[in-house]
Amino acid sequence: MKFVSEYRDPKAAERLAAAIRQKVTRPWTIMEICGGQTHTIVKSGLEDLLPKEITLVHGPGCPVCVTPIELIDKAVAIAKRPDAIFCSFGDMLRVPGSSKSLFDVKAEGADVRIVYSPLDALKLAKQNPEKQVVFFAVGFETTAPANAMAVWQADHDGVENFSILVSHVLVPPAMEALLSSNNCVVRGFLAAGHVCTVMGFEEYLPIAEKYKVPIVVTGFEPLDLLEGIHMAVNQLEEGRHEVENQYTRAVRREGNRPAQKTISEVFEVSPRQWRGLGEIPASGFQLSGRFQKYDANRRFPFSGEPARESPECISGLILQGLKKPHECAAFGVKCTPENPLGAPMVSSEGACAAYYHYGRRQNTSVQPELSGPSSR
């Protein structure tokens, strides 16, 4: 496949890995923001090619992982309505809410459908005028233009039985929140390439300057990631902290202007809850102006029980890169993909799921002899 296969070439990969090995003189911790990048890293075993001085930590770049539990509960409640068709990307279906996931209620008879695009959900609304069609609008800035367009077209075409449940999160505020924490161990970032395709990368310049960290806008194929790491290592070794663009074939500095225009017409920036991280100001989108009538949160009042918490899941520490999944006492023991305690184990991009599926099963926090309930 053009623009895909050539970025998986083994010889080129080895060359880039060798270049990294040659440049590195001391340990560096680099974080890749986007779950899609985590997926590639783990799937291709990319870390095996890196020198031991480089530690990659996986950031909170999984919108599935960070969608607040209250929103899952809300989605489940809407899906259970007999007059509703609830549409979602496949990723969200298995995320556990306080007591159920969308998959569970689907099994119990709710009309839950997996769609590939928000426009599919709009089409369903037009085809089923007697039903309320609700779309779970989850994602980073990458998905916002698509969700905005679905709402814009609904408004243009006068479709009233369509609404979206918004859980959009923004990357730069999350990065700032991570960097401003005392515990931050990350020295360089691989910024999410497709987020930047939409938004450009100008908003990262003040972050790089304020926190003195190199930020490299990076793509998603193995060669992209290796090149991005190479560029980050170069900056770190040379004491620079700039924003650079590795993903030049897709990302321009100013991003995609038409997409940004539609986003700003339909959405406005708002505070957001990040599951595992808490509330971060100005870190999400909500519908604005005349498009507020498409907000499923307003359309369907919800009086559910408050979300229940469990102390065992350390997803917050994982999402900040402070701990690795296998350092969690529940990992692989109480918390598995079939029985997830937290979202990072459910999402295919979640750090815990990635670790579990791709082999790092060794739970390093569990004591060797387990003769009773382990305490932590």
Added chain:
Amino acid sequence: MCLAVPGKVVEITDGDDPAFRRGKVDFGGIRKEVSLAYTPEAEVGKYVLVHVGFAISVIDEEEAQRVFEYLKQMGNLEEELGEVRQ
């Protein structure tokens, strides 16, 4: 949330509003209809990056070559210097 796949535009249909501009995009032999609302500069024969049914960028083919040019230079350098230090 970033699965975006590159494909070649093979057909374009304009709507009454640029928001409704659509195209058929070929992904290595599979064709899907894609919204071109956000890539007004897309033309038949060009490659676009598609995410959840929307083209979000036209692929800059020259830039796409860049990393390979760089690697080629590195390769030439290796030959000049002898073995790559492992």
Added chain:
Amino acid sequence: MADAKTPAFNLSCPVPRVADDRIVLAHGGGGRLTHQLIEKIFIPAFANDALEQRHDGAVVSLNGARLAFTTDSFVVRPLIFPGGNIGDLAINGTVNDLAMCGARPLYLSAGFILEEGLEMETLRTVVNSMHEAAAKANVKLVTGDTKVVDKGKGDGIFVNTSGIGIVESSFDIGPQSAQPGDAVIISGDLGRHGIAILSVREGLEFESPILSDCANVWPSVEALLKAGIEVHCLRDLTRGGLATTLNEIAADRNVCIKLEEALIPVDEVVQGACEILGLDPLYVANEGRFAAFVPAAQADAALEIMKKVEVSQGAVQVGRVEETPGRTVILQSRIGGNRVVDMLSGEQLPRIC
């Protein structure tokens, strides 16, 4: 600024989900939940030696003859897909299960559960395909049954086929014979059936359509046996794909199966479909493909024989069996890194993330 006493972030986490009280779709996916269902409910209820083998079919002795006996149910949607329909699947699926025991397929039964309202024309098409597939496989459909259920209680047609064959190998072919040192060969490229099905469901358009690889693989197995290849194990790759099949064997035998991604054949268009949908070809269903475990020394000979038979002309060695780490399938990626290929928990869902 946060300090140790007042953490900057609140930790929140959901209550654990346990899908234990109801059947979910994932129980039929062929992955971990299916296995749990079999282990927790079915095997304890029916425990016997043949069942314990957990192979595609059971080999039983009857008056000195070794017979293979198998059953399979077919619930595919859509009923008719590029390259076949539920009828071909029903015949070839059971024929292949018998072949995986090293048995020549001989007699089949067919049980139909039809949904009220099903078009007669559809039924005719399906039955016709079954007739053709059976003729091609040289098997006779000797007995059958038909039931009809209310509209809404079935997917048009559900079919169950059971089959009997006569074992023609002199040794025990089955997972119990797979061992360290074996070469792992697959009979052709992956993912065609799953993508053919999804292409209809997802409305994918192809320049030249991807056809299901649904086919009878006995000719290939027969050729191997006739040539005297010491076949240790045969397994057809159905739901859950190559990854699931190999995980089952690795777990059964407590061995490690090492694969090389660069050697695993996937057609370009199938790969493209997987890219768009966010699927991994290793987990996509096949219907006319099988894996063979043979001693490493006989791998080349086996490949030569398989390539001469039409249904396995794309045969290739993709890996080998090693002792450790046990119960694991490891893949060396194209760029040289390693990862574990795990069993799926449930259905592989298309993803956008």
